[in-house]
Amino acid sequence: MGAALALAQALGINPLIAAELLPEVExxxxxxLNEQMEGRRNG
Structure with missing residues (x-):
């Protein structure tokens, strides 16, 4: 989470907004990622 907030700050995004959105983004x-891994297993 710390790295994500640091990235948001570097991009000029308000840390409070980033913290609010992180669960959805995650x-x-x-x-x-699960879809990609499943595709590799079946493909």
Whole structure:
């Protein structure tokens, strides 16, 4: 989480907004990663 907030700050994003959005972003990242891993297993 610290790295994500540091990245947000470097990009000029308000840390409070970034902290609010991180759970949703993380959920999408995990879902997409799982899809890629499943595709490699079946492909």
């Amino acid at each position: 959920a999408v990242m995990v879902r997409k």
